Amino acid sequence: MSENITITSDQITKAAESLKELRPAYGAILDFYKQIFIAQEDSKDKIQIDPIQISEEMLSIKADEEFPLINLSEFAIDAKASKMLLIKICGITKESSGDMASSVMAILKAIDAEEFDFDSLFFGLLEEDDSVFEKTVKKHAIKKGDLAFIVYNSIKPSLSLCAQQLSAYLDKDQPWTKGYCPICGSHPGLSIFEGEGGERFLLCSFCGYKWSSRRLYCPFCDNTDTKTLNYFFSEDEKEYRVDLCDKCKKYIKTIDSRKTERIIYPPIEQLATLHLDIKAKEMKYESGIDFSL
Numbered sequence: 001m002s003e004n005i006t007i008t009s010d011q012i013t014k015a016a017e018s019l020k021e022l023r024p025a026y027g028a029i030l031d032f033y034k035q036i037f038i039a040q041e042d043s044k045d046k047i048q049i050d051p052i053q054i055s056e057e058m059l060s061i062k063a064d065e066e067f068p069l070i071n072l073s074e075f076a077i078d079a080k081a082s083k084m085l086l087i088k089i090c091g092i093t094k095e096s097s098g099d100m101a102s103s104v105m106a107i108l109k110a111i112d113a114e115e116f117d118f119d120s121l122f123f124g125l126l127e128e129d130d131s132v133f134e135k136t137v138k139k140h141a142i143k144k145g146d147l148a149f150i151v152y153n154s155i156k157p158s159l160s161l162c163a164q165q166l167s168a169y170l171d172k173d174q175p176w177t178k179g180y181c182p183i184c185g186s187h188p189g190l191s192i193f194e195g196e197g198g199e200r201f202l203l204c205s206f207c208g209y210k211w212s213s214r215r216l217y218c219p220f221c222d223n224t225d226t227k228t229l230n231y232f233f234s235e236d237e238k239e240y241r242v243d244l245c246d247k248c249k250k251y252i253k254t255i256d257s258r259k260t261e262r263i264i265y266p267p268i269e270q271l272a273t274l275h276l277d278i279k280a281k282e283m284k285y286e287s288g289i290d291f292s293l
Ligand SMILES: [Zn+2]
Pocket: 163, 181, 182, 183, 184, 185, 186, 204, 205, 206, 207, 208, 209
């Protein structure tokens, strides 16, 4: 169901460069994120996580109830690798991003003073415990959105490895028909058509897991009525479309990988399509993503 894709730094760079050529307006943003994505892929080699064990009994309950395998708070993360990545991301951000500069300086200062509680923030994000974020932003004058962005991106490689490990528990003969991630229960952030027949996959907005999905279907409200499922696309960007649901008024961006030759790295595609988010919102549709990290 999910391929174990490994992507090299070179491929990320190529994917970013070809998109920059097509859409120069995204140049600065792609240059910035490209470095973060490369740091995240590099970090994956260093991560060590003991696979999460799920008993047979628990598995059958979850399968019967169509529950995801774990809750967000159950993700295993490599705190040491995440800590190193956080420092690296702060370095990248300090160099490239004006907006986040003051928050990053404050984070680095707190780290130097040994007042930055990495573990509480990593696990606080997973437990959706806002108090640890509140405490940190107040004490060190950091913007909360910036802190959440940096913390989430630092644990993301662990989340994706953990999801890959857990996918071994999914029943390969029983396709997952729900609109939420079979691993962690989050909604998809992106949809992708692959292969000759254009099989549709959904990508989790939190852990990045990719699962096979019905073609005509709204993952946010289970709508399958073709009269209320529409999409828009632009002649200039045939590889993208935005799927709209008139029942729940949510949208999801879709990449048709058959219509482009370039390397598809979903986090980069997600970024380089912000104009489609703007258009969908102008049309009064909402994003179905649970996390705007
Ligand atoms: Zn997930």
